[in-house]
Amino acid sequence: MYRDIFNxxxxxxxxxEWRKAKVIALQKKPKIVDISNFRPISNLCxxxxxxxxxxxxxxxxxxxDNLMGKHQHGFRPLHSTTTCLLDIKTHITSALDxxxxxxxxxxxxxxxxxxxxxxxx
Numbered sequence: 001m002y003r004d005i006f007n008x009x010x011x012x013x014x015x016x017e018w019r020k021a022k023v024i025a026l027q028k029k030p031k032i033v034d035i036s037n038f039r040p041i042s043n044l045c046x047x048x049x050x051x052x053x054x055x056x057x058x059x060x061x062x063x064x065d066n067l068m069g070k071h072q073h074g075f076r077p078l079h080s081t082t083t084c085l086l087d088i089k090t091h092i093t094s095a096l097d098x099x100x101x102x103x104x105x106x107x108x109x110x111x112x113x114x115x116x117x118x119x120x121x
Contacts, residue, residue, distance in 0.1 A: 002054075017045065020045070023040050023041070024040070025041075073087070092104075
C-alpha cells in the first residue's frame with residue numbers, strides 16, 4: 001500500500017498537505033516576555049517523514065554515499081556530531097604528532113535562524 005503511495009509521490013511530487021507543518025514556539029531562555037527567547041519548531045506530516053526516510057534508504061542502497069565527501073557526517077547512517085568531533089580530534093592529533101601547523105575554522109550557527117528572521121523583517 002505505502003509502496004504505491006510513495007511511487008505516486010515520486011512521479012507526481014509531494015502532496016500539498018505533506019508540505020504543511022504545525023509550528024510551535026519552544027522557549028530558549030527563561031524570560032517569557034521577550035519573543036526572541038523562543039525558537040520556532042515545525043512538526044511535519046508523519047507520512048512525509050516516512051517517505052523521506054524511504055527515499056534516503058533507497059538512495060543509500062544505490063550507493064549515493066559515494067557522492068558525498070568522506071567528511072560529511074550529517075544525513076548519513078552511523079555518523080553524528082560525535083563522529084565528526086572524533087574525526088577532527090584524529091586530524092589534530094595526527095598533525096601534532098607530525099609537528100605540523102594546525103588551522104581550524106569553526107562557525108556557530110546556534111542563532112542563525114534568529115538572524116535571518118531579523119534581516120527579513
